[in-house]
Amino acid sequence: MTENKIYTHKIEKLLPSLGVVVFFAALAVAITGSLWSTLIILIGMTGLLIYGEKHGQVDRAYIRVEERRSSTLTVLIICIVLLPFILKGNSYFLHIAVMAGIYAIVALGLNFQIGSMGQVNFAPAAMFGVGAYTSAMVTVRLGASPWIGLIAAMIVTAGMGIVFGFPALKTRGFYFSLVTIALQTIFILLVVNTEWLGGPNGIPGIPAFSLFGQSLKKSGMLLGTPIPYQMNYIYLTFTLLLLLIVISKRLYSSRIGLAWNAIEEDEIVASTQGINLTKVKLLSFSIGSVFAGIAGSLYAHYTSFIGVEDFDFNKSLIFICMVLLGGMDNPIGVTIGAIMLTVIDEKLRIFADYRMLMYSIILIVVLVVRSQGLLPKRNRKYPLGEEN
Amino acid sequence: MLLELSDVYTKYGQIPMLQGVSMTIDAGDAACVLGSNGAGKTTLLKTIIGIVKPFQGSLSYRGENITPLPSHKIIQRGIAIVPEREGLFPGLSVDDNLRLGAYYEKDKYALAQRKEEVLAIFPRLRERISQQAGTLSGGERKMLGIARAILANPQLILMDEPSLGLAPALVNEVYGVIKKIKEEKKIALLIIEQNAQKALDVVDRGYIMQKGSIIGSGSRDELSENEIVKSSYLVS
């Protein structure tokens, strides 16, 4: 009896690590498998999440992860290190993973506005574009290092985030959404009409990141097998993604995350609790934009070419879909949503005609059936008085 | 002197609301404002915490002119408010709501300590700590509103009709708690009420408000004897 109990206990303690491994295995099969296996895996994962949510398993998993944070993190890092290998070292599969990581970063940033504050920002693609263009211009036109480009992208998007956030101070709801739609449209029009930004031709020849004098665009050799250069970008992207997930989670459980939620619920009551609305709101936009800027810079230096078609309104909708599907205000959920949608999008390439139809239907179904997303937000935990 | 309003005028759109209101609250003082619907009582509270800005007159708190300050700055000076219809965040957990009460408190452990004290006063809230505030009953929500205000560790709590919409038994419970706060915590109170009977049990003195002006004031006993109060607010 007792032995049995201990046994269960141990297994349960391993659950988080096991979960991470299962997730990566599923991801690998989803990326490398045929369309049908991908669909089955994704539907299975969705079902598992919803079931787990319903029966409190997800909550328990969260507690376990908290208990064994370092070990879970270790397993996670091992999985990321191995990711290029489980993806067969195939450059296309690796490419999907890199794009999933980049889009997840944008979605995480967007979550600060949609998920935390309930303000639907329709311009994440524009912000992603601002990051990409800034980084590209700094490197191509000024000849700076891509790392400088990344920093420049972060600074410029932080500033632009404040510009985009300014209307949020004065308006809410539909009006704010219309403002962001207008800004998204103006961004596209301005880029197209500005020769210096490449106009409709886009910007070719954006240099790749380099580390210790080694360009990340160089394919390597490992144990006698050539490894595509995408591997470098997987490590770069996922390192940043991991870091940004941690930042997002921290922000969520901090006073700022709480203030964002309070503003979503009721702005005026929030101000009667001593929340500085201006500061907190602008923070949401500038941090979210910086995330998008980081992603944009990664994207520019990864693909080496950017064109304005990649930052249009439809892309914004896809980002919104990612946040809604994954789970509002839950960084892990948002990341999972972004990865799922990126993978399925690649897998459905042959049905390109139906892509936007698919996204619109996913959006409607998620809103009607499960508006909180696959992995809804969790209760914040506070230190207890007795412990002190 | 804790709070002082001198000759405050406000407008709601084009409609004049407060018309030359002056009043003072001292530290540890408990006062009430009696008045009927539309007398401008709620506007008074909103003016104090800076949601409504006066176009004439000024407010000072502990000798500092707070008239031009934004709401959150005034709150941070040590004023808490228990709004009329609870003013909670129904979508957030009870715990989150409490945390928001002491939003500007950065010391987590001091906060945890204080939360323990508050939860000792409101044991029901402890049971419901991870529930959404919207799922609480009316009385519990009122309690949460008060608990949240205390958690801010203020010198002054403004209460907007604490008895409104509650069953008589609950009204007694709420006022019991208010009395306890006043006696144990030494927090100054400004209670706005139509239910003069209950309010006068707790406060030391009060004001009578009509059509945006203060038309009378006095100690608890004086008010109990006042004709207007008797005829209008003590009929229950």
Added chain:
Amino acid sequence: MKKRKFFVVCAILTVLLIFGSVSLYAGGAQEEEDAVKIAFIGPLTGPNAAQGVGARNSFLMAIDEVNNSGKLPYTIEVIVLDDESKPGTAASVAQMAVSDPDIVAASGHWNSPCAEATIPIFKSEGIPFIVWGAISPTLTSKENYPYVTRVCPTQAQENIPLAKFAMEELDRQRWAIISDTSTYGKSNTEAWENNAKEYSGVEIVSLDEIQVGTTDFRPILSKIKNRDLDGVYFGGVVMEGALVRRQMVELDMEDTLMVGISGIVDDKFIETAGADAAEGVVAVKPGKDISRMSGGTEFVENYKSAGYSEPFGAYGPYAYDAAKIITTAMAKVGPDKNKLIDAIANIEYSGLLGTTSFNEFGQTENVVSTIYVVQDGKFVPWYESDYEDGSLSLPGAD
């Protein structure tokens, strides 16, 4: 104790993962050796789908012909990929293509930004790439040679003959330009403008750039209406072109000549503008008219009998010849991408388009274009039309 247990499990998981990945990796490597694949990329959906689908059909037809002829000891498989006219998507599908080790050559793109996005990918993998439809001059260059070659003319090569025709043959001088803001419209317009300015006396009266998707051109047309124009140049594609012509007629500008580029040489243009309104619109299309190409009639017949429902469009013959160039080179040096690069770059191939060879930038030296005019609801080559011999006269002709 606990820690050690954890690390044991960790180690087991790691080993399992490595094992699994290695086995997957090995599994991926074991593929049949005899498959030879070529990638085709073009806009099969999205705003430029008509161009891409026609080119794809022609490309597939060419490969089918080669496969059926039995001239090669292996069968060629075409991997068809859709770039949706978006560079991001193009880069993605190019990654998909280069990740397949059996792909030995590729041909692609109508949109220049898409080509810009994929060329570095193919180049870095050493896969020869033939552009069948994108017209930006920078695509072929010294740096990209010999990896990238192009069978279609650039924007300049298309606009020079048109300008020459309009200025010299028709003797028109005062022009208004309307173009869309896509790369296609903008770069064509630029080429036209630069060319036109070289003729003495030619004056560009106005230049208006519109977004793709604009429906109301009346404000622009009203503005230029009384400016004593000899002609309106339109740089763009069917939808906007048809609207411009329709609204010109509506605003009593039917006596003003409209000239356009290959983007409007499409029966859809006449259908949407209306045959009456479209009458007398002049446009240029690269290449000879299909009826004048050697084997052109055969191509048309085969295309029909192959059962493709979509028209092969302006770039079908280019895609067809691109496919044939790849297979001809392959017949010479075998399906080896490294050898194919030089074989294609140095080829001299006689096909539909005439004799194609590439210059030191990889650009085709076979530059021909045909001027078309709309007559009785059809695009007719100028030399076959009744306008040429003067029995009909163009709008605004004296």
Added chain:
Amino acid sequence: MLYAQILNAVMLGCTYSLVAIGFSLFFGVLDTVVFCAGDVAIFSSFSVVFLVQLIGFYNIFFGLFNPVAALLLTVIVAAIFTAILMVLLYQLVIKPFENKSSLMPLLSTIAAGIALRELIGIFFPEGRNPRSFPELLSNERILQELPGISWRNAIIIVATILIVAILYWFINKTKIGLSIQAVSQNREAATMVGINRNLVIYVTFIVGGLILGFGGFLIGSYYAVIRFDLGAGFGLKGFSAAVVGGLGNVYGAIVGSMLIAFAEVFVTAYIPGGTAYASIAAFVLVLAFILFKPEGVLGNKSVEKV
């Protein structure tokens, strides 16, 4: 040229306002932005194309009947299709969010708009290609001395005015119209006096659907070429116009449409190189209104309830 440009702006404004009125009508009753209004209007244009192409419809009806009667019949059937679609959309993507955050129907109607235009693109024969709209309204000038005023343009202007006039009558003089007003002004109070709110909503959506239906026909007639994805642009401009005019105010929608149309046309016409920036000008106008005069031109200045 000024005369011609004013005419252009008025015509453009008319096409925007038919969509904008839809936005305002729905917003008034539901406090919800029904973002797919532009796509619904284009759906109506395609319905007209479909009806006219329907084998025999064009020839037989136009042969047998008086052409005006056949034309009216076509338009009315298309408008009825559109109204049915609107009610369906209400059931599917608006009603489920009745008591939830008002941003959810915004998202779901945007998604519905995309779905609608993609469905046209996929299922309408050659749906993604531009398509010429049948010339049902004559493009002949009414008077030779008056350039620009063709029968079609006159009909579009008159029809716009007529639609607004009928709407005015319907809202102010009929019982159900008064209920619509009551619901849009105070939902709770309206329920208390015994107004069937559901009925009011359905009627609003039917009326809105009919207006968008006629709007689609007039838009198609004016541009003569339609494409499946035009609805996105009209939706955006229509919504912008409704906001500039004062969201929820039907007459404001017209004023807003005219303002936006005039801004676009005059930037194109009088600023050198302005064509590329015409849309930007329109959106900057919208931004300015939202930020500095959010109640719009004709909206009531609502004092924020605190």
